[in-house]
Amino acid sequence: MRIDFSAKKRLYSGGHQFSLDIEFSSEEDITVIFGPSGAGKSLVLKMIAGLEKPDQGSVKIDSSVMFDSAQRIDMASRERNVGYLFQDYALFPHLTVEENINFSSRRALLTRPRKDEARLRELLEVFHLEELAKKYPAQLSGGQRQRVGLARSLMLRPSILLLDEPFAALDPLLRMRMREELKKTQRLFSIPVLIITHDPQDVAELAQRLILMDDGIVKDIVTLIGAPYRDLEGKPIRPKIRELLLRATGALDE
Amino acid sequence: MLSLKVAGTATFFSTIFGVSVALLAARKKFWGKEILDAVMTLPVVLPPTVLGYYLLVLLGRNGPIGGWLQETFSITLIFTWQGAVIAASVVAFPLVYKSSRAAFESVSGKFEDAARVLGQSEFMVFVRVTLPLAWRGILAGAMLSFARALGEFGATLMVAGSLPGKTQTLSIAVYEAVQSGDDYVANFLVIITSIVCVVVLLASNYFLRPKYVSE
Numbered sequence: 001m002r003i004d005f006s007a008k009k010r011l012y013s014g015g016h017q018f019s020l021d022i023e024f025s026s027e028e029d030i031t032v033i034f035g036p037s038g039a040g041k042s043l044v045l046k047m048i049a050g051l052e053k054p055d056q057g058s059v060k061i062d063s064s065v066m067f068d069s070a071q072r073i074d075m076a077s078r079e080r081n082v083g084y085l086f087q088d089y090a091l092f093p094h095l096t097v098e099e100n101i102n103f104s105s106r107r108a109l110l111t112r113p114r115k116d117e118a119r120l121r122e123l124l125e126v127f128h129l130e131e132l133a134k135k136y137p138a139q140l141s142g143g144q145r146q147r148v149g150l151a152r153s154l155m156l157r158p159s160i161l162l163l164d165e166p167f168a169a170l171d172p173l174l175r176m177r178m179r180e181e182l183k184k185t186q187r188l189f190s191i192p193v194l195i196i197t198h199d200p201q202d203v204a205e206l207a208q209r210l211i212l213m214d215d216g217i218v219k220d221i222v223t224l225i226g227a228p229y230r231d232l233e234g235k236p237i238r239p240k241i242r243e244l245l246l247r248a249t250g251a252l253d254e
Numbered sequence: 255m256l257s258l259k260v261a262g263t264a265t266f267f268s269t270i271f272g273v274s275v276a277l278l279a280a281r282k283k284f285w286g287k288e289i290l291d292a293v294m295t296l297p298v299v300l301p302p303t304v305l306g307y308y309l310l311v312l313l314g315r316n317g318p319i320g321g322w323l324q325e326t327f328s329i330t331l332i333f334t335w336q337g338a339v340i341a342a343s344v345v346a347f348p349l350v351y352k353s354s355r356a357a358f359e360s361v362s363g364k365f366e367d368a369a370r371v372l373g374q375s376e377f378m379v380f381v382r383v384t385l386p387l388a389w390r391g392i393l394a395g396a397m398l399s400f401a402r403a404l405g406e407f408g409a410t411l412m413v414a415g416s417l418p419g420k421t422q423t424l425s426i427a428v429y430e431a432v433q434s435g436d437d438y439v440a441n442f443l444v445i446i447t448s449i450v451c452v453v454v455l456l457a458s459n460y461f462l463r464p465k466y467v468s469e
Contacts, residue, residue, distance in 0.1 A: 078374055104374075
């Protein structure tokens with residue numbers, strides 16, 4: 001899998017101007033975009049999903065062109081088939097766990113939904129949700145909600161999984177466990193994952209390719225091949241990441 | 255019974271228009287949106303007689319709408335129960351409109367985005383996400399507008415008059431009964447109206463209470 005992304009966009013709100021101008025590509029299993037809040041990370045994710053439109057640029061996943069301003073291609077969100085985990089998961093509060101996961105199998109009012117019973121069972125099992133299938137989101141814990149969100153976004157076998165600050169809403173202990181679960185999920189479904197985060201710990205534990213973003217631009221791109229904890233020479237990667245992150249946030253000026 | 259027919263029909267029309275305009279106001283950005291909002295809310299603050307006068311001018315035989323209806327379909331609305339329906343609809347409209355708009359605006363855009371990413375067309379997003387999350391607010395507004403339509407007096411009197419059995423609604427009948435000193439009839443009608451309104455208000459309060467605890 002390969003993702004190529006480039007976008008320019010200017011936004012105005014209340015006399016304030018923000019401009020985004022970024023370009024990156026990745027072929028790794030887990031790509032992390034790291035940056036402080038307000039860097040424009042969410043905007044990038046929304047542009048990949050087709051929820052925001054760049055003024056200029058292109059979005060490509062493998063050979064499929066989802067957006068290209070030069071060729072006037074702009075696929076609708078519903079046709080892009082990307083998995084998207086929202087920051088607070090955005091589970092439909094009026095539907096049960098099972099109905100949430102199955103949401104994408106119905107496309108029109110009058111035709112019968114194309115139910116993929118086997119896929120539903122598989123997802124309920126993988127994410128330990130069998131017992132909770134008939135419950136509503138308000139009755140679940142934070143970790144359970146996140147698993148429902150993941151299951152829902154994987155139902156359609158998307159070409160990429162986009163995660164928006166996936167662990168920010170969880171308490172620290174649970175965060176550690178969910179990171180492990182995410183790695184397992186990534187391997188199990190062999191789906192490329194793109195995470196945006198402002199938590200350095202996510203970078204340290206998950207990133208195989210790291211994109212540092214600040215104020216609408218890419219500051220640095222690093223590939224951390226193989227095990228995410230080692231660099232090319234097999235040295236622990238943490239000190240290097242630490243330095244990069246500090247520099248990106250302006251705490252360490254050369 | 256006439257009152258119920260008038261109020262019911264008026265609720266039906268004001269709900270359809272109220273929900274449509276509310277959806278437009280809640281979801282689209284366009285020039286003059288707040289002016290539209292003010293005009294749509296006008297019937298709440300205008301004296302019913304002024305409203306009735308507007309309607310009379312518009313719908314009367316010499317008015318632009320009334321004249322056209324008269325010529326093309328030979329329909330007269332003034333002093334008919336259909337005229338009373340129009341008066342009651344206009345008066346009740348802002349209640350549905352306001353509460354529907356609030357209900358639509360309270361549905362977070364992230365649920366709609368989530369549905370889009372999950373392969374849903376805009377129509378399906380509305381039917382499967384927006385409407386189910388907003389319908390309690392809409393229903394509460396519809397019930398309030400029913401209560402309002404039931405009690406409508408001023409505009410109805412101006413447009414439809416008070417023809418017993420034809421356009422004389424409950425609230426107008428109360429007025430007539432008191433005027434002619436018919437206390438027994440007045441008391442009876444007042445009690446009925448009060449009970450119906452209390453029931454409707456209780457029901458609408460029930461529906462306005464949020465069902466889903468926000469995450």
